[in-house]
Amino acid sequence: MNALLYLSWTSARNRFLSAFRRVRSPRYAAALLVGSLYIWSFLFRSPNRGATADFLLGRPSQTLITLLMVLTLAGAWVFGADVTALAFSQAEVSMLFPAPLSRRQLIGLKLFRAQIAVLINTLIWVFVLRRGGNLLPSPLRALSLWILFSTLNLHRLGAALVQAAWKQHGRIGARRNRYSIAAFAFIGLFIVAGLVTHRSIYLGRGIGEFFTGLSDVLSSEPASIGLYPFHLIVAPTFARSIAEWRWAILPAIGMLLLHSFWVMRTDAAFEDAAIEASAERARRIEAFRGRRSFGTITGPKAGRSTFRLAAKGHPALAILWKNMLCLRRTVQFRLFVGPLAMAIAFGAAVASAGGDTAGFVSVTAATFALMMVVFGGRLIRNDLRHDMLHLPMLKSLPVAPSHVVFAEVASAALPMAALQFILVVIAYFASLLAERQPIPASIRLAIVVASPIAVLAINGALITVQNGMAVLFPAWVRLGSGVSTGVEALGQNVLAMMANLVTLGIALVPPMIVAWSSVLFLNASRGLSLAFVLVVASVVLTLETYGAMRFLGRALNRVEPLQTV
C-alpha cells in the first residue's frame, strides 16, 4: 500500500511541478492568467448566479436529480455497468496488475484516485451554488456535495465489480453478490410499481402536467420507498437551513459508509474487465476528442471513397488534393448544426411571422453565410493547423514553402468560400420572392455579383491569419485533432482568438480605406458601383493576403519540428 501511496503522491507532485515549471515560461504564465480570469468571470462574476443557484436547489430539481441518479444507476445495473468505472491507465495495467498487490488494494487506489475528480466537482458546484439557499454555508454545502459525489462513485464501482464477478463466475458470482443485487432489485421494483400503478396521474397530459404528476407519483408510495435511499444521499445538498442539514447529514454519511463497506468487501476478479475497460476508456477519450474537433477519421473503410489525382501538374496541387480528402473524411457535419440552428431561429424571428417562407429562407441563408464567415475557420481545419503535425514529412517534400502555404490556405478557404457563395445565391433568389424586402434590390444584386471574389478574399485572409498563428506560434495553437485541457490551454485559446481578431482587424484597415475612398470618388453607394467597391476592397485584401502567405512561406522554412511539440 505504501508503494501505491508513493505512486499517487509522486504522480500528483510531478504533475504539479511540471505545471509550475511551465508557468515560469512567460507564454504559459500569460495563458494561465488569462485562463484564470476567464474562469473567474464565469464562476464569480455571472450576474444571474443567484437565480441559477436558487433554481438548481429547488424541490423540483431535487426530485429530478434523484430520479436522474436512479435512472443512471439503474441503467448501469440493467444494461451493464459503465465499464470505464473499472478503468486503469495503460501504465497501471501493465505495472500494477502483475505486481504482488491484492484486489482490495487496487480498488483502494482506484477510489483514492477518483477523489481528485470528486473534489474538483465539489469545488465547482460549491461556487456555482454558493449564492443559492443563503442559509447554508459553503463548507456544509461542500461536505454534502463531496458525500453525494463520493457515494455515486462508489456505487458505479460497486455495480461494475458485481457485473465483473457475474460475467467471470456466472451463477456463483451472482450468488456471492446476492444481497446487493437483491437490494437494487427491490428499489427498482418499488419505483416501477409506483410508476405503473399511478401512470394515469402523469400520462396523457400536457408537458407541464407530466412533470408535476411524475413528481407527485415519485413522492408518494410505493415509489418513494424505492427512492428513499437516494433521497438520503442528496438531502444534505438540497438542505435549505442548517437545522435541516443537521438532520440530513448523518444518514448521508451512513450511506457513504455502507457503500464503502460494500465495495471493499466485493472481492471480484475484475482484472479482465478492467483491462477491457482501460481500452474502452482510451477509445472513448479518442472519440470525445473527435467529437469536439475536426480531424478524426469518420466512418469505416473511408479509404474506399476517393477522387483521382492527375499524375502530372504542379506539386502544390497534390497538397490541395490531399487536404480535400482530409476534409471529406474528417469533417463532422454536426458541428454545423449549432450555427445552422441559430440562423434558422434568427430567420424565423425576423421573417416568418407573417408566413413569409421565401423571406425566412433568404434571411436564414444570409445569416448562415455570415455565421460561416465567423465560425467557419474553427469548423474546417484541413490546413496547416492540421498539417503542422506532419511537418517533417511536409518539409522533406520538393515543394517551395510558400507554395505549401498557398495550397494549405486554399484547402480550407475554397470549400468555405464555395459554401458561403451558394448561401448568398440562395439568399438572393429567395429574397426576390419574399414579401418584405428591407434591403433595396440594387444592393442585393451588388452583393451577389461581388460575392464570388469577396468570399474568396475574406476567407483567404481569415484562414491565412489562423495558419499564420500555427506557423509562427505553434505552441499557442491547437494543432491536429487533439484537445488540450487545463487552465493554461483555456487561456491559450482565448489569447489565440484575440490575436486572430486583432490581426484580422488590422488587415481589414487598408481595404476599408480603399472602399471608403472609392465610395467618395464614385459618389455612389448603390447598385453596380457598390459591387465595384466591394471588388476593389476584395482585391486589396487579396494582395495583402498574398504578401502574408509569402512571408509565412519563409517562416515555414525556418520552423523546426521540435517547435510544434
Added chain:
Amino acid sequence: MISAQGLTKLYGDFTAVRGVTFDVGPGEILGLVGPNGAGKTTTLRCLAGIIMPTNGTITIAGHTMEDDAIGAKRALAFIPDEPHLFEYLSVEEHLRFIARMYGVPDVDTRLPVLLGEMELSEKGLSLPGELSRGMRQKLAIACGLLHEPSALILDEPLTGLDPAGMRRMRATISARAARGAAVILSSHLLNLVEELCSKLLVLRQGECVAYGTMDEIIATHPELSGRSLEDVFLSLTSESGGAP
C-alpha cells in the same frame, strides 16, 4: 552524391552536431552509428532539409540545400524510423501523392509492382490506422523508393519489420546502391551496418570520432585491429574514448 561539410547544429547553447564532414558517392553505403543522443537523427534531418543547419553546407546530387532545396529534395528520399503518414490517406493515395510530388510519370505501372514488393497489394485502400506497425513502415519505405531516388537516407529502416521484411529490406538497400544510389543508413543493429555499409561514420556527443572504411578506421586506431565492429563501436563511443 551526398556531401556534408562542417555540418553544425545548435539548439540554443546545446550543440547537437558539431563540424561533421563526410561524402557518400554513387553506389556507396555509409553507416551512421553512435549511442543514443549522439546526433544521428539531427544529422539525418539536416540532410533531408527538415531542419536547417546552423553552419555548414549540404549537397545532394549537386544541389546545395541552401540554394536549391527543391532540386536537392527531388533527388532524395528520407525514410524516418517512425513512419510519418497522413492518417486520412489510403496506402494507394499516399503513393499517388508522392508520385505527383516527385513527378513520377508511370505511376500506374510502378504502383502495383511496388505494392507487391512490399506485400501491400491487399492493403491498397486501407488507411494507416488499419495497418500494423510493420506495414506502416513498409508504406513509408515504398513512398521513399517510388521516385527512384539517387540519394537515400534511412533511419533505423528495419524497425517493425518481420524477418522476411528485414531480409527484403537489406536486399533492397544493396540493390539501390548497386544501381548507383548513394545511401546513408543509421542503425543500432551493428551486424546490419557491418553487412551492408562500405563506409562508417561514428558520432559521439555530436562530433565525428571516426569516419572512413573499416580498414581506414582501424589504420587510425591500430589498437582495435582484429576486433569486431561491436568492439570498435564501443571503444570509440565510450566516455573515455578508449577500449571498454
